[in-house]
Amino acid sequence: MTPYTAEALAExxxxxxxxxxxxxxxxxxxxxxxxxxxxxxKCENFQRGGSYKIRGATHALLVxxxxxxxxxxxxxxxxxxxxxxxxxxxxxxxxAYIVMPQNAPEVKKQGVREYGGRIFECAxxxxxxxxxxxxxxRETGAVFIHPSNDPWVMLGQGTACKELLEEVEALDFAVAxxxxxxxxxxxxxxAAFFGSNCQAIGAEPLAVDDAYRSLKAGKIxxxxxxxxxxxxxKTVLGSYxxxxxxxxxxxxxxxxxxxIVGAMRLVWERMKIVIEPSSAVTxxxxxxxxxxxxxxxxxxxxxxxxxxxxxxxx
Amino acid sequence: MTPYTAEALAExxxxxxxxxxxxxxxxxxxxxxxxxxxxxxKCENFQRGGSYKIRGATHALLVxxxxxxxxxxxxxxxxxxxxxxxxxxxxxxxxAYIVMPQNAPEVKKQGVREYGGRIFECAxxxxxxxxxxxxxxRETGAVFIHPSNDPWVMLGQGTACKELLEEVEALDFAVAxxxxxxxxxxxxxxAAFFGSNCQAIGAEPLAVDDAYRSLKAGKIxxxxxxxxxxxxxKTVLGSYxxxxxxxxxxxxxxxxxxxIVGAMRLVWERMKIVIEPSSAVTxxxxxxxxxxxxxxxxxxxxxxxxxxxxxxxx
Numbered sequence: 001m002t003p004y005t006a007e008a009l010a011e012x013x014x015x016x017x018x019x020x021x022x023x024x025x026x027x028x029x030x031x032x033x034x035x036x037x038x039x040x041x042k043c044e045n046f047q048r049g050g051s052y053k054i055r056g057a058t059h060a061l062l063v064x065x066x067x068x069x070x071x072x073x074x075x076x077x078x079x080x081x082x083x084x085x086x087x088x089x090x091x092x093x094x095x096a097y098i099v100m101p102q103n104a105p106e107v108k109k110q111g112v113r114e115y116g117g118r119i120f121e122c123a124x125x126x127x128x129x130x131x132x133x134x135x136x137x138r139e140t141g142a143v144f145i146h147p148s149n150d151p152w153v154m155l156g157q158g159t160a161c162k163e164l165l166e167e168v169e170a171l172d173f174a175v176a177x178x179x180x181x182x183x184x185x186x187x188x189x190x191a192a193f194f195g196s197n198c199q200a201i202g203a204e205p206l207a208v209d210d211a212y213r214s215l216k217a218g219k220i221x222x223x224x225x226x227x228x229x230x231x232x233x234k235t236v237l238g239s240y241x242x243x244x245x246x247x248x249x250x251x252x253x254x255x256x257x258x259x260i261v262g263a264m265r266l267v268w269e270r271m272k273i274v275i276e277p278s279s280a281v282t283x284x285x286x287x288x289x290x291x292x293x294x295x296x297x298x299x300x301x302x303x304x305x306x307x308x309x310x311x312x313x314x
Numbered sequence: 315m316t317p318y319t320a321e322a323l324a325e326x327x328x329x330x331x332x333x334x335x336x337x338x339x340x341x342x343x344x345x346x347x348x349x350x351x352x353x354x355x356k357c358e359n360f361q362r363g364g365s366y367k368i369r370g371a372t373h374a375l376l377v378x379x380x381x382x383x384x385x386x387x388x389x390x391x392x393x394x395x396x397x398x399x400x401x402x403x404x405x406x407x408x409x410a411y412i413v414m415p416q417n418a419p420e421v422k423k424q425g426v427r428e429y430g431g432r433i434f435e436c437a438x439x440x441x442x443x444x445x446x447x448x449x450x451x452r453e454t455g456a457v458f459i460h461p462s463n464d465p466w467v468m469l470g471q472g473t474a475c476k477e478l479l480e481e482v483e484a485l486d487f488a489v490a491x492x493x494x495x496x497x498x499x500x501x502x503x504x505a506a507f508f509g510s511n512c513q514a515i516g517a518e519p520l521a522v523d524d525a526y527r528s529l530k531a532g533k534i535x536x537x538x539x540x541x542x543x544x545x546x547x548k549t550v551l552g553s554y555x556x557x558x559x560x561x562x563x564x565x566x567x568x569x570x571x572x573x574i575v576g577a578m579r580l581v582w583e584r585m586k587i588v589i590e591p592s593s594a595v596t597x598x599x600x601x602x603x604x605x606x607x608x609x610x611x612x613x614x615x616x617x618x619x620x621x622x623x624x625x626x627x628x
Contacts, residue, residue: 024338045586265623272359272588272619305586309579314623 003151004244006193006277014056015157018050019091023160025167025299030270035286040171041267045275045305050113051232052160052303053084053147056175056182059156060145061088070094074144076122076129078104079232080304081147086117088108099132101125107308117214125274149238164177165194175282177303178202178252179210179233181241187301188248189195198299202252203218203285205229205260210236211245212252229257229313233271234302249290253285257308260284261313267302274305277313315541317465318558319561320507320616326466327473330372333405335472337361339578339613344584349600351607354485355581356478359589359619363429365546366474366617367398367461370496373470374459375402386407386456390436393546394416394618395461400431411456413446415439421622464492465551472500478613479508489596490564491617492516492525493547501615502562512613516559516566517599519543519574524550525559526566543627546592546617550624565606568598574598575627581616588619591627 016197037072045051055210064070075085076099089096100109100115101124112119122132146153160183174195176187188200202291204211205228220242226234237245255263264280267273282300286293340355352560377582378384389399389504390413405411414423415438426433436446451458460467474497475488488509490501502514519542528535534556540548551559569577579593581587596614600607 050586267586268623272364274582274586274588308628309582309628311625312626312628314626 004189007239009158009162009189009193010156011118012059012155013162016055016061016156016159018086019036019058020054022091022163025164026273027270029271031266031283035293036290037286037296037298040164040168040297040299041271041302042160043273043302044160045273045279045302047304049080049084049087050304050306051080051084052183052301053080054088055150055157055159056150056153056186057081057084057088057145058091060150060152061094063094063288064143065092065150070143073145074099074136074142074313075145075147076100076133077147078108080306082108082117083111083115083306085145086112086115088114099129099136099139101131103128103310111306112235120206124143128179146238148182148235149240151240154185154241155189155246156186157183158190160301161187161190161278162194163192165198168297169297170297171195171198171299173199173201173293174299174301175201175203175285176301177230177278178204178231179278180235181237181245183301183303184249185244187243188244192248197269200249200253201285203281204252204254204258205233205281206254209235209254212254213301214242215249215252230260230278230281232276233281247261253287253289255281255284259288264285265314274307275302275306277305279305281301318503319467319529323469323472323503323507325478326373326469327476329376330369330470330473333372333402335360335367336361336477339478340585340587341424342585342595345580345597350604351600351610351612353600354478354482354611354613355585356474357521357587357614357616358474358611359593359616361618363394363398364403364618364620365398366392366497366615368402369457369473370464370467370470370500371398371402372405374464374466375406375408377466378457379406384457386411387412387455387459388450388456389459389461390414391461394620396422396431397425397429397620398461399428400426402432403526410452410454411450412452413443413450415443419622423621426555445510450478462496462551463551463554466555468496468499468555468558469503471497471498474615475501475504476508479504479512480523482613484611485509485512485613487513487515487607488613488615489515489517489526489588489599490615491544491547491592491595492518493592494549495525495551495559497615497617498525498563499555499558502558506562512564514563515599516563517595518568519547519572520550520568528556529560529563529566531607544574544592544595546590547595555562565614567603569598569602571593573602577601578603579628586619589616590618590621593617593619
């Protein structure tokens, strides 16, 4: 069955509400002036675990728990999803096993440990990660949860845009970063179900523009490189996220690394909030396409704030 | 007449409200755990102009305007007050003349210009600054406004703590950074007038601990150095701020440079907000004196978020 209905999204939101923060929607007079648009920043950098990922992780866990006893969950991720799944599992009293490459930044490992996740290191290849996750699944009975390509995860991520639409009337656009497509897919569903003529728009680093090219080609394409500062957006679309994005998203705006860093700096300096590069692509996209956004009520999904302060691009 | 009454502070708050933001009070589960206290962060980094200084500047202007026609205002400041006075004057349609040392950071000058202030450069000595400000006053009729040592400025700064007390019940402590004493003095007045047994506590860099020593000595003392990362706290108490602090403040906690940077980093990483070093002294003070703050409902005056991102201490 397809879980993509307004009712399913509303039900998902009800279920996860006890486990997440309702994050604020911030505005900036100066960035409104600079962009010519009316901007509404949905600040998931203030979310538990530092990113929106706790929404989808919690939803996936709750759905699995309804299906029967859940001896544990396992994922492979070097990023925000590892922390989010650890925290979501801790909240629900379930063990979380996190497969991370040996060379993952210490700050990420520390985050996982703080939230009670158990780390298993492996070689820094996708094959090694999948093999290790499969082994853990066999030995512990833990169920694998994909960071983005999972219908329940995608629905969970959509609740951020649903909250935004509840707070901001007559939103024209909801701009979300696109990596694996969980947030953009969920945002597109929320915009379709709960917006009144609200269009979801993707924002993507030019260096890893697989989603842009995949939409053009009508099939999932990869990236030749992962060389972007937006470390959350290096992944590619999947079998669940691609069809949703294909159906609901018409526009993906691509931005350069320089534009990402510039937008990130603007937000830090002017709004005094810490956002990660993967979130800054949204403002970079708005600033890159002034004709598209001028005069429009535009929501920006600020996906997270987990930045290594020792390695800033400024 | 002394302006320090609950009625005067309430009246000041009513007057300046149209010109300021009501800034949010944020919490952090993790920093509560770390400190053993219940912390309430009054986020003046989100204030207009990036710091609480707009409150006092606006109040001083409004009071002067009631006294008669105001052809302009002048101050000497290389910090947040220069921006705040420029913005406050712009809001009220009055010219602002800002005397700044030639070597002031470009980012500070730019801030003043953006808010419509007119900059006059001078040699980087207090004498040169005062002489230039006096000259501008004579030639334009502009009235001099001191960044901190002014009763109306101090009352204005107190409105931040007044708002905090309106939002948070039964606050035990209100911790404010102390430089010139405008914020600490105003905070102490607000705590005395509107708190129920709420004590104001000063937080000061050890490197420029003039307020701590002045309280001990019973007279205003200077600093041998201005070598602190908390650039807003290099100034010393004045004839208006010292007596108020003497009467209402019993405790000033001194913190090292390392503690300031550590606290600043904690807030950026964990709360995802940009605060300046001069604000981080408050959290540093709480973390330094766990026995004093344990179990206490403690407000922290986060004074501002104007940081040069190109020169971070991380």
